[in-house]
Structure formats: structure tokens, C-alpha cells
Amino acid sequence: MASQTNGNVTGKTESYEAWKIRSIKFAKEWTHVVLWLATNLIFWLVVYFRYENEPEYHYIRLLAGKSLPFAKACAACLNLNSMLILFPVCRNLISFFRSSVETKACCKRSVRRLLDKNLVFHKTLAYVIILFTLGHINAHYFNFENLFNSRVHPETDIQKTLSFLPYEQPDTWVNPVQNPSETTYGLGVIQQVMQRVAGWTGIFITMALLLMYTSSTEFIRRYYFETFWFTHHLFIIYYGFLIAHGAEGIVRYQTNVEEHNPKKCADYPDSWSTMDDCKNAPMFAGGELKSWKWVIAPLIIYFLERVIRFCRSVQTVTITEVIQHPSNAFEIRMKKSGFEMLPGQYIFIKCPQLSNFEWHPFTLTSSPNEDFFSVHIRTVGDWTNGLAEACGVGGDDVITPSKLPRVAVDGPFGTASIDIFKYKVGVCVAAGIGVTPFASILKTIWHRLLNNSEDMKLSKVYFFWICPETNAFAWFSELLEVFERDMVEKGYADFLNYNIYLTRGLSFKETKNIYLSENENTDPITGLRQKTHYGRPKWPTIFSEIANENQGIDVGVFFCGPSGLSEILYKNCKLHSEISRDGCRFFYNKENF
Incomplete structure (x- = not known):
């Protein structure tokens, strides 16, 4: 009985420990995402209910309708994300923060991995900006449609009264639709939109955003980089017209709510002169120009970034x-x-x-x-x-x-690959030309081992290289051959476990050479002692074997290559990481630049 009780207590302790580790890991990985999403949600709700409930916007709501709060809430989130999207592409700023994190004692790994995902965050912000742009455009179209109707075919007395307030003075009118065209209804709305600064600047903003988005697909970036590069610099037009977008202040708010109560007066527009709360005519002002306050800081930082780049370029x-x-x-x-x-x-x-x-x-x-x-x-x-x-x-x-x-x-x-020296065991996976960062890493490992460097924490490296053709082996196999020979001479024969995979079919001559060299000590294709594998790696088996060999050790997995293989590796890292402290834990890192 005693041993069963102890066993149960131990089991509960292990379960609590596993839950604690899992919770901490989840918090480190997703806190920034939750914080960003929560900030967007709070901004959206605060602005929405402000325009929905505040009395100074009561009259403009009666004219524009329920879509007005939605449009302004989307605009607030557009300002927020337009401010954030420049920071992830300030390479010098990211490098500065990354080097600063190196000296901190708390959460170094999680913060570094967050900074290494700067381009992922940049793309996510772009998607969100497009989403809020679509919401903002559609809501404002309905706003102008309702404003147009209120002027041409008012349904209520208050709509008629507000729409025909004198336009001569800047503080007496509220409906921006003036002198509507006698053309077709739809063209009339579009004409009113294009007469306003917010309308034509919105067209330029949307076109710039559309071109930047469509030209940033992986295919265009890979094969037509010039197109991507030039169209992405349309951000200058985007920010320029974003700052000017609200200059005209067509969403009007009432400035004398205390002298003219809109909620009481809206139902009796013909009796304003006889009502105590309505004797003073309503006065209005345009909305304040706000976008520049959001984007001025990132634009200055990005300008300094470009100045640094220019200085380096000369x-x-x-x-x-x-x-x-x-x-x-x-x-x-x-x-x-x-x-x-x-x-x-x-x-x-x-x-x-x-x-x-x-x-x-x-x-x-x-x-x-x-x-x-x-x-x-x-x-x-x-x-x-x-x-x-x-x-x-x-x-x-x-x-x-x-x-x-x-x-x-x-x-x-800096990129994620730098962090390999912070782990005791490293797993390096390269696809094709993605082997390049590991050339520098292997050379540095070689130098530190041969010179008995004291800051060498790394004790084991698993290296996997997946290549489509035999010619790709040439330049890197020479480096591996020298590394392999020197490691054996220095007594580090087990330090590097490398595996090369050839994924495409072989010619008859190559197949014949492989068959004839079956009993040779070196591989007939690479000339290395480790024989080449044919086909693709079986990652579940590989990760399981590495986990069994490295119990209780944090293993850094570093990858450079296509996104398809990246997803496979990431899933295997999560699948084969044990929660308990005695198990092997994989930490995935991908090159992003």
C-alpha cells in the first residue's frame, strides 16, 4: 500500500511538472501573438463604441448609418498595424535588439526566436492591413451611399434638416454631400467620393497596397525579384497618402453638445427654436488628422535605417x-x-x-x-x-x-543559425543551396575544436543535406571531407553525424559506379566515408533516434530551405519533444531573410 501511495504521489508530481513546463513553453511562444491580437481587438471595440454611443457623433450617425462606427474602428486598427509593419524590416534595429538580448539573463531563447520571426510578423501584419482595408472601404461606401440618400431622398425630417444646413461657413454643415449630380444613382455616389480628399487618396492607398501584396508572392520574389523590389517601394505612396487621407475631415462631429442636445433635438427638428435644449443651432468640426501621429516614429526610424544602408553602400x-x-x-x-x-x-x-x-x-x-x-x-x-x-x-x-x-x-x-553554439546538441538540415549558412558554422566549429576553445558548448552535431542532383555535392563535399579528416585526427570522430540524401534519379553510369563501389570505404559520388542515401529522409524515425540518444538535453534544430520541408520539421520537433525535464526537447529555428 505504501509503495502504491508513493507511486501515486510521484505520478501527480510528474503530471504537475509536465503541465507547468507545457504552460511556460506555450506562454513564451504565444504571448506576443495574444498581446498583439488583444490590442487590435481593444482598439477596434473602443473606437467602434465611441462612434456608436458618443453624443457628438449622433447627427453624423443619423446620416451615415451603422456602418460609420465600423469604418472608423477599422481605420484605427489600420493606423496601429501601419505603425508596426515597418519595424520588422528595419534590419539594423532587429540586429541591435538581438545583440542586446544576448546580455540578458531572462527568456533569452524565446526572445531571440521571436526576433528571428520578424519577416513572418511583417507578412502577418500585411494580411491584417488588407483585411481592415477591405472592411474600411466597404463600410465607407455604405456611409456615402447613406449620405447621398439623405441629401437626395431623405427619409426623415432630421435627415433633411441636417443635409441642408448652410455650407458657407466651415462649422455649420455636417453632410459632405453637396450639390449631388443628376446622373445615375451609383455614379452619383462615386462622383461624391472622388470629389473628396479621402476618396481619391484612398484609391491611391488601395492600389499601392494591392500591388505590394500581389508582387510579394514567393514565385515573384524568387524569379522576378526586381518586380518585387520596385513594387514594394510603393510603401512611400502608401504612407504619403495615408497621412493625407483624413486631411479634409469629412466625418464631422458636433462641438456644442452642451448647448444643443442632439439626442433630444433629433426627434423635433421643426421645433428647435421653441425648445430650450435646441435654441442654439448645432455646430460641427471635421475630424482631426491622426494618421501621421501613428506612423511618424516608424518612418523616422526607417529613414535612419536607410541612411545607415547608404553609408555602408559607399x-x-x-x-x-x-x-x-x-x-x-x-x-x-x-x-x-x-x-x-x-x-x-x-x-x-x-x-x-x-x-x-x-x-x-x-x-x-x-x-x-x-x-x-x-x-x-x-x-x-x-x-x-x-x-x-x-x-x-x-x-x-x-x-x-x-x-x-x-x-x-x-x-x-544575425539569423537563427548563430544560436547553434548555445546548445549542447545541434541538428542542421539543409535543402539544396540552403546549405550555405552551415558552411560557415562547420568552419567555425572546426576552428574552435582544433584550438580547444573554452566557449565551445556544442558537443554533437547531426547534419542532414537533401540535394536534387549529384553536381550539387561538389563544393560542399570538399569542406566535409577536410572537416571529417581533421576530426578523426583530433579524436572527434563522433562529433559530426552527417547524412546526405540524393532525391532525383541516377543515370545508368552513376548506378553502375555505385554498384561496383559497394565494398569501397568511400562514397562513389561524394568521396566521403559516409555513404549517400537515395530518396528522402524518414523524419519521424530520425527524430525518434535523436531523442533516444539525447535524453534530458535541449536540442537546437536549424533549417534553411523551402517552406514545405520546414513544416514537416517543425511538426516533428513538437511531436518528439518530451515535456518532462528528463526527456529530449527540440527547439526549431528557421532561416528567414
Whole structure:
């Protein structure tokens, strides 16, 4: 009996401990999302009920209808999210906060992972802005429809009285529809809308937003980056007209509610002169211009961001060497005064010879211990093909360093991959050219191990590389071969567990070589000791094996590649993470730039 009781108590303790860990983890992951959603909801409700219930908006409500509070509530949330959306794309600001978090003792991992999702938050804000824009536009169309009806075909005496208040003085009128056209009803409403600043600026805002949204799909960003880059700079038009959108103040509010009670006077417009609460005529004013107060701070910060980028763009960068690799890839090695990097970081490159405006992101493949910094570039679009041609890649003539094109470099900037050295065990997964950040990481690991670095917490790395074709193995397999040889010589043979997967079909010649080399110690394709796998990894089995080998350890999973595989890895991290402190816990990190 005693042992059963103890067992039950232990079971309850473990259940409470698991619940506590799960709750803390959930809170860290979702607190910022809940806070943001709650802020939007509170803003929407506060503004909605203000325009629905406040007496100063009583008369304009009688003219515009129930859609007025809805339109203004959506506008409030548009201002809020238009303020926030610029911050995630201020790369220097994100890097500053990320480096600041490194020195804090509380919630370092959760905050760093939040900052690494800056582009995800930027896209989410864009979707929400579009949603509130649609709500704002539709509600205001009904507002103008009701205002037009109140002027042309008033249904009540109060609508007629309010619509025909004298327009000569700025504080005497409330209905912005004046001198309506005798044209068709629908055209008349549109004509009234376009005569107002809010109408035509709203058209420009919506068009800019639509073009930015439609040109930011993954397909256009990947294959027509120039289109994405140029249309995304329509944000200048978006913010410019957003600031001017409410300049005319067509949503009027009553300024003398105490002298003229609208709720009492609305039912007796013909008796205002005989009623004590209505003797004074209602006076009105336009709504205050508010959008600039919301967006001025992020616009200033973004302006400073662009100033920093410009200063970096004029600093001298020297291309020391260009190396051509198989599978349409080439390497550029560069030097720049004062350039300092960490493993796994990325930079933006501009080539004025190709374009004075376009900046393209590339992961650094060099180590901080090398006397140069490098990137590996795959030619997949007009800009990368143009850069390859300018650097003499694929040509017969060798271009001397003095004749290589001038490039500008902005960065470096931090990403999730930097955090691999904060874990005891790391899992690195790369798809195709997504292997580039791990080149820098492996070089840095190699240097720290060979020099017995004291800040080397990492003790085990599982590396998975999924490639579509054999040519893609060439440049990175050389690095793996050197790393593997030196690790064995230093007694770290078990430090790196690497697995390479070839996903596409093999030719008859390649298949024959594999068969004939079955008993060889090295792989016939890569030349490495670890044999290449054919097909795709079985991730549930892989994660289960890693979890069993690393009980009670926090394992960092780092991925660079397509979103489809990212979802699979994220689900497996959650599925195979044990709640108890004695179990293995996976923390997923994805490259976002």
C-alpha cells in the first residue's frame, strides 16, 4: 500500500511538472501573438463604441448609418498595424535588439526566436492591413451611399434638416454631400467620393497596397525579384497618402453638445427654436488628422535605417577571388575594412553595374577566422546571371581582380543559425543551396575544436543535406571531407553525424559506379566515408533516434530551405519533444531573410 501511495504521489508530481513546463513553453511562444491580437481587438471595440454611443457623433450617425462606427474602428486598427509593419524590416534595429538580448539573463531563447520571426510578423501584419482595408472601404461606401440618400431622398425630417444646413461657413454643415449630380444613382455616389480628399487618396492607398501584396508572392520574389523590389517601394505612396487621407475631415462631429442636445433635438427638428435644449443651432468640426501621429516614429526610424544602408553602400568592398562551382553556383570572396561577422550571418549585396537600387540577400559561407568573407551564389534569375557574367563565370577569359565589378555590402545581420553554439546538441538540415549558412558554422566549429576553445558548448552535431542532383555535392563535399579528416585526427570522430540524401534519379553510369563501389570505404559520388542515401529522409524515425540518444538535453534544430520541408520539421520537433525535464526537447529555428 505504501509503495502504491508513493507511486501515486510521484505520478501527480510528474503530471504537475509536465503541465507547468507545457504552460511556460506555450506562454513564451504565444504571448506576443495574444498581446498583439488583444490590442487590435481593444482598439477596434473602443473606437467602434465611441462612434456608436458618443453624443457628438449622433447627427453624423443619423446620416451615415451603422456602418460609420465600423469604418472608423477599422481605420484605427489600420493606423496601429501601419505603425508596426515597418519595424520588422528595419534590419539594423532587429540586429541591435538581438545583440542586446544576448546580455540578458531572462527568456533569452524565446526572445531571440521571436526576433528571428520578424519577416513572418511583417507578412502577418500585411494580411491584417488588407483585411481592415477591405472592411474600411466597404463600410465607407455604405456611409456615402447613406449620405447621398439623405441629401437626395431623405427619409426623415432630421435627415433633411441636417443635409441642408448652410455650407458657407466651415462649422455649420455636417453632410459632405453637396450639390449631388443628376446622373445615375451609383455614379452619383462615386462622383461624391472622388470629389473628396479621402476618396481619391484612398484609391491611391488601395492600389499601392494591392500591388505590394500581389508582387510579394514567393514565385515573384524568387524569379522576378526586381518586380518585387520596385513594387514594394510603393510603401512611400502608401504612407504619403495615408497621412493625407483624413486631411479634409469629412466625418464631422458636433462641438456644442452642451448647448444643443442632439439626442433630444433629433426627434423635433421643426421645433428647435421653441425648445430650450435646441435654441442654439448645432455646430460641427471635421475630424482631426491622426494618421501621421501613428506612423511618424516608424518612418523616422526607417529613414535612419536607410541612411545607415547608404553609408555602408559607399564603403569600399574588394573582390579578391571568384570561384566557379558545379550546378550553376559560384563563390565570391571579398574584403571590407571594419567588417566583422559571426557564423551563420547574412549580408545584402548590390552591384551598381547591374542596378543602382537592388539589394539581394546571401548567407555568408566563410568563417570569422578567415581573412576574407564569402558568399556562394546560384544563378537562378536575371540579377544573379548578370553578376555571374560580370565576374567572368562560365567564360573562357579570366577577369583580373581590378576589372571585376564594384559591389556594395550591407550587413552582416544575425539569423537563427548563430544560436547553434548555445546548445549542447545541434541538428542542421539543409535543402539544396540552403546549405550555405552551415558552411560557415562547420568552419567555425572546426576552428574552435582544433584550438580547444573554452566557449565551445556544442558537443554533437547531426547534419542532414537533401540535394536534387549529384553536381550539387561538389563544393560542399570538399569542406566535409577536410572537416571529417581533421576530426578523426583530433579524436572527434563522433562529433559530426552527417547524412546526405540524393532525391532525383541516377543515370545508368552513376548506378553502375555505385554498384561496383559497394565494398569501397568511400562514397562513389561524394568521396566521403559516409555513404549517400537515395530518396528522402524518414523524419519521424530520425527524430525518434535523436531523442533516444539525447535524453534530458535541449536540442537546437536549424533549417534553411523551402517552406514545405520546414513544416514537416517543425511538426516533428513538437511531436518528439518530451515535456518532462528528463526527456529530449527540440527547439526549431528557421532561416528567414
